[in-house]
Amino acid sequence: MTTTYQPAIPIWCAGCGHFGVQAAMNGAIRTLEIPPHETMILAGIGCSGTVQNNLGTYGYHALHGRVLPTAAGVHLAGHLVHSFRRNASFTYVVMNNGVYGLTKGQNSPTFQSNGSAALEFDAISLGLSIPSTTFLARGFARWTDQLDRLMLAAVEHARAGRGFAFIEVLSPCVTYNDTYPVWEASLHDLDADGDHDPADRAAAFAKLTALAETGRMVVGQIYLADDAGPADPLPRPAAEDTSPTTNAQAYAELLGRYRV
């Protein structure tokens, strides 16, 4: 056995929503029996940006606000893709607490200035408006059963190559913006709502909007494209044979185009 780094103990305040997120991520990885070397967790800067230290996988601490392009780069270069299976996608978890925890409590863009529960900036609505979206879910850090289920579904979706899985977790900051009570009181659980069909994008949008107008937020599997099959295989640059000898012929031909 090669000894690698020792997973850290979370640095979060007791009660921080981020614990719930980490537990759900850990649960999904364990349930699916994904070996740690086949998982890479990329996180930004902030309290949320320490979760990758705690699970024993490959971890990357991105620049502030830049985790998405970096993850896209890792994904498109394709080495992990190779380890999972061809054309796997990745799971994007937004840990929404409405504040900047690490820098001690300034408002973030998702801060609810009017004191209501309804999100003023709603990433899920944005996701719904993008035709290529295949998986949208929202969980609440304290509703762990549902969160675990959604996280597992998201990771499975991505691993099956069905596309980008987006999951927003309402993850309150107990120290600077304790929204547990307001949020919990305003949640509408779509999974328990008998007439929600996650494959119906328009209905999901209508429901979200109507509930927001009455100050409520939806959680659950909001949208899941029913036709999301494996996409076309992506190139895997990381696995390409780049040796000059193998490519000599092709390079020489290319050079020939510049002959005068």
Add this chain to the structure above:
Amino acid sequence: MTLETQRKLNDINVMVAGQGGDGSLTVANLLGVLVGRSGFRMFTSRDVASRIKGGHAAALMRASIAPRGCMGDALDLLVAFDEEAVERGGPWLAENGFVIFDSSGGPAPREHLPAGATVYEIPFARLAVRDLRRDLFKNSLGFGVVARILSVPDDEAADVLSRRFAHLPPRVAEANLGALRAGFAYADDNGLTEGAGPLTLDRAAASDRIHISGNEAVAFGFLAAGGRFFTGYPITPATEILTWLERMLPRFGGVAIQAEDELAAVNMAIGAAMTGTRSMTATSGPGISLMQEGVSHLGSAEIPLVVVDCQRSGPSTGMPTKPEQSDINMVVHGGNGDFPRIVLAPSTPDDCFELSVAASNLAQRIQGPVYLILDQAVSQDSVTTAPFAVDAVQLAAGKRLDADDLSATSEYRRYAVTDDGVSPWAVPGTPAGMSLVTGNERNEWGQVDTAAANRVAMVDKRARKIAAVRDDLPLGRRWGDPDATIGMLGIGMELGAMAEATERLAARGFPVSGLQPRTLWPVLDETVEFIRDHERVYIVEHNAEGQLSHLIASVGAPHDRLRSILKYDGIPFRPGALAARILDAEGVAR
């Protein structure tokens, strides 16, 4: 014109100019193919306004038997499609130069031309052929007159034209040949008979050569060095690297992405580089400004990436289509914190190819950022040169660990402190290679750690990586008289003008020796020694503050020997003007 009065040229400078989008480049291209058959080498350049259609646009071409890296002092031939072209090109015309002018709107404005110039006024519009695109027609007609001026046989000119239009419908090709013949007929009427023009071209043995721009050469070098992931965001004068790689990388299993901005571009490239894929991003000054945080992160987190800066005139958005070398301070000193980096600065296309390969290898070896800095002229001018030594390219993988290496060791620390500062690394996905990568200060395991002793050990470890490759950093190019007491030093586009100015100065009995440092950072000992070895060294650079000169002085070169020759008007040096500035500075009568 009798053969006795013909001037035989081994070096000819041509400008074809008109309104942008008007196809001015075609005559220059045709002429390039024609003289290429006589064994001439080409230097081709553009002078365009920063807009899509309209605005003055000029194609500049120099054809010479000797290899040249810049335009010459004066134009021998000006093909002007409008008055503005005469206004701009006229002052640069040789005393005995030739002008072909589209006189549809009136006679050529002679006040802009030297008294000795010969002007051929051709009313292109009146000679217009129906169903023919006017710009193509103009070019073919003009080319006929140019061929006669150069005493080229009609058949040879027709052959060049037919090949050029071979891929177009026969109707178009035939119409252009018609236009060419109209050009011959016009020439006949004006005393320019076949094979007996005022100029003839020398001949040299043709050898195996390519004609390519610096941007294409950088992109090619990246591919040949095993580069398979590229990100960019369109910006003049770097865009050709993006478009070239968008076309070529997919054929080699690679990926080229146009990102949403430069922040995404550098961070995507960082992600790809972490997987072990050789990666690169390219932009110009404004984009480099945005990428500074990313570059600093590459240094801290120890991720290998090549960052290309095709410099243009700044500050801010400056003059997008004009060359400058004013990002030197930013690439050498920019980014927060102390971190190791390498800055390479190529000049000619073959240099661009070589240094692009070197940059990719060095990035892997130091696991950090390597800048490749060009300028608009190096990026976009094309030069005839020997084919690149593609089969001599070797890949240096740096210190990597695979699953077998890992299973043979008891411990894997991503940031292990080593003698040379380089920590062997395993890419994500490798069994037993789990690691934490971060731009924060961290311990050997990658865990955030701000303890004083760890901090010092890590800063020192990272710094040692440069010392480890220092002996392999690309040395500069030299020319001129090695025993001269006066030196000349510059990077990028200055090389062509400097080398030729050196010949002019030598012919005047004023020997100089030259150096083009190819590694800008760290400043190599050879650069400092070059200053010490001369009484005075002229530092030739395109910026207003003497950034290169300050850089060299900052590492211990004796200040009192440095003399700045600066230019920041957006126009490259011409050899004669550069030689004159040195003679003036030396107080030698010209």
